[in-house]
Amino acid sequence: MDEVVKKVAALGLPGVILVITIATTGLTGAAAIIAALAFLGGPAGMLGGIAILGLTSLISNALAKVILESFLISIYSQRRQTEPHTKLLKEIDFLLLFDLNLKERLKATVKTYTVNIAKEVMVILENVPGMTRAHHRDFISSHPIMRLRDGTVVRTWKNPVGVDHVFLGDRNDRMIYGGFVGWIHSEGLQQALTRIRRDFT
Known part of the structure; x- marks a missing residue:
């Protein structure tokens, strides 16, 4: 069946x-x-x-x-x-x-789909080439770009030297994930964000 x-x-x-x-x-x-x-x-x-x-x-x-x-x-x-x-x-x-x-x-x-969307998105982000964990202090500098079906907010920030950061925040605006990629991997991050928007919003 x-x-x-x-x-x-x-x-x-x-x-x-x-x-x-x-x-x-x-x-x-x-x-x-x-x-x-x-x-x-x-x-x-x-x-x-x-x-x-x-x-x-x-x-x-x-x-x-x-x-x-x-x-x-x-x-x-x-x-x-x-x-x-x-x-x-x-x-x-x-x-x-x-x-x-x-x-x-x-x-x-x-x-009523109950899979943990935030965890799936974290896996996608972790698989972006060059992804490195970001410090929580940069979370407040980031700006929301989309809300996922489970209420998780995807936020991004580009630091003064042009390094792309991505963060996930919970419903209470607390950081649950943060990462960044170097310039050469920015395109991979953008592709991951496009996939996340398509599949999880």
Whole structure:
């Protein structure tokens, strides 16, 4: 079951729509696939949907074992770990579900992601080439540039000689991480900050 959830989650919205179509139309086999692909349309059309064919039997078996809600919650639980929450919430609004309460439960699943985001961001920053721990005295000189989903604030500062610093502050504006990189590694830090903004805000 977990393997099926991961494969459907990797497909994103098309996989979710295929699951819903198979579950709600009462169609099986080729009819369910054609209906789902026709619904998806898009630039890839049915040819793009052919890649989904291999998952049809897995999805059918999984749906026979669990109800649609559990299956969708499992998919979104997997996807919320790697995709922006705002994207997933908009996607859930787009889904054609007859049970509006199911949409709310799916949204709650996305919103209750409890992984420690600050720790994940620290790992990303620690992996920037040349990253060196910064002194806490420089934290007060930094300026907020973004707030993460868990309330952690990312702050930056460039010292008088042009060395880039990055800090993480908790909800009470206390430093929980600080680091800096030399000039030659500034681009790596900027790339890490772009990734953090994309994945954790």
